[in-house]
Amino acid sequence: MKIKDLDKYTNAEKILLAEELWDSVAKDKLELSDALKEELDRRIALVEEDKTEFYTWDDVKSILKKNRNA
Template identity: 50%
Template structure:
């Protein structure tokens, strides 16, 4: 990937809100084409292991609500 100093200067001139929006737009453009991002063998192996553990005991994990509460995000 080449370095684009002009682009960096232009981004630096954006407000924080505009930069956040730019990051969101960039992420959305990537997620729309996520099928083009192949998983590494290590990632595939990890996902297979997690799926196997879940299938062996679906109740072993935590609910999203419990995780949020542990992290202090629940009200």
Template identity: 45%
Template sequence: MKLDDLSTNEKVTLAQQLWDSVADEQDVIELTTAQKNELNTRLAQFESDQNIGSDWNTVKAKILGS
């Protein structure tokens, strides 16, 4: 099967099925040491400043230049 031969709807369905299969096995996925360190750094930063970031409407407005 070639991806170019699939319709857009078929590609979306395939992508969803692929993602679902990965999500079903998420306990098997291991983070690298660098990824763990980055997550720990981000968590420590959040715990320090409690900055929860921006809500979706604010982010969307920034993207759209509103």
């Protein structure tokens, strides 16, 4: 789907549109399985305990390129 004449809107208007779209989706109750909830809780705990590493998108691309060429 392509929105016609999107360039005619300001960035602020585009952000408002994105918020409205998100709100319309978020109104639907999204069901998460118990396993997914547990996994999310586990990952949040790792972040809170400073036991995880974060990577920039450039880092990820570099790692993927290295692995692809190996």
